[in-house]
Amino acid sequence: MIGEGIKSTNQRKHSYVQDRVEVGFFTDPSVCIGCKACEVACKEWNQVPDDGFTWSGNSYDNTGHLGASTWRHVMFLEQDRHKGNQVAGPMSLGDGEDPFRWVFLSDVCKHCEEAGCLEACPTGSIVRTEVGSVLVQNDVCNGCGYCVVSCPFGVIDRRPEPLPDAGGAFKCTFCYDRQKSGLVPACAKVCPTESIVFGRLDDLRARGAERVQQLQQSGYSDAQLYDPTETSVRGIHAFFLILGEPEAYGLPPKPQVPTIYLKSAWTAAFATAIASIIAALAAFAFFS
């Protein structure tokens, strides 16, 4: 926490990988200032190439979305709603009530409990690490692209030519390399307001619940945690506090891991296979 100095879980050295402790990110937009230091730190540490310099016109967000070369993405939401007990001031346009709020949220790979990309990967390139994060082993990935359509959050993507290491699938590594050496992921380390908190998952979940309560008491009636534990994803390691509905952040309200669709699809496939064999045998038995 802010004020704890080097004792903060965002700053102190740890041995989570060696101790096999489940870790997570808790991202809190109510203290985010939209500085994008997390995006920069991520790119710097992981040597992620730039993915173009285009002006989107969507608030201050020129990053757009997570992808093969964007592993942290600060969202800028402009909403015509009150932020907590905020009162629209005299600068307000129109007559009377003209509420407006600006919300920043740093999006990242969710590191699902049941990860669609991990289940889908046919090469075994995507693995679960000791700390519970989902990691793409880049030297194994052959770029089949199946993880791209299997992620319910649209995080992982195949890196296009002519970027370095093109053809492989990339996403947030949870700074596994840093964590192995007892360091904190680059984005959390650099976050000036500790909007991104890194730590033990159970600690963070308790802390998130506490923060929601605190915010609701101070007037943020629409504050809630985004952690889909009720769906087949069964919870995420990088969870968020959000103000308002998940849809506004481009987060699916009820994400499902696509493996739940396998049973009905394979049943139809086997039925078709058997029907085709019977049809072929019947054709030659009765019509020749």
Added chain:
Amino acid sequence: MTSEKRLEELREQAWKEGGVPGKGVDVAGGPIPRKPGYYGQAVVKPPVWTWEIPLYFFFGGLAGMSAVIASGSILFHHVDLARVAMWIAASGGAVISPVLLIMDLGRPHLFLNMLRVFKHRSAMSMGAWILSAFGACVVPGLIALELHTHQIFPGLFDQFLRIAAGIFIFGSAIFGTLLATYTGVLIGATAIPAWFLHRTLLPIHFGTAGLGSAAGLLELLGHRIAALNFLGYYAAVVETVLLIWLSINKHGAADRAIHEHGSGWLIRIGEILTGPLSLVLRFFGLVPIAAISFLLGSLVSRFGWIAVGKISGSDPESVFAAERY
């Protein structure tokens, strides 16, 4: 960027009319998004696959189901038909399909990593193994069949070849049906709304389209026999039923990519060519034209389903709508 152009337009309008009415400006949904979602950004990622994959779906289905026809015809002593069917199965399943799949990989030189693990919960992994098993059956099956028909080796070894050909052709029929149908599972078990909402239809459609294409191609190659005509009828009837099912089983915004846009037209054209049109053509005895119609339709609808995935995956509203089901 379009948004910059819009800004220019707004400045011009403000200059001419002394102001722009309304608060907020809807530039592609912003600055204050009026539609659910984040500035119209995709929630899930659309597939990165290009033309190789739909073409692979077509050839994989054709080859797999050719092997089924080969095993049926060899059981009932149509050796010439079995030979042609096995040639189609081997060239489609052991040459064209792997080449297309490897071409589509982001890193083609690592294609062998597909066989590093066996994951029954990954349709892509299962597909890689099914294709390998099919290739491992269909090539020796074809060689044994050809050696046996040409009587290259006399005596006991020829008897051995005959049995081997039978076993391998039967094996390729088993893996062939899976090769033709697993592709439906592959795209059905994903996070793309228009795909997973039709996960039971897709394997039926892909498998049946494969069977009809195989029968049609054999007919075009001169094997105008009643058995193949029956299979053509069977496939066209199933495809017609699927067309009806697809037009009844609508999910509103969640699968609108199937019914709207260019992708909707591809699906519709494909289904009409394989279903009602080839049924009618067959009924009037225009078998070669019906075969061409079916082949064309099953090719078009494969491209249609990939196009549907691209559009549905880029459409945030379809993801939100699908999660209500």
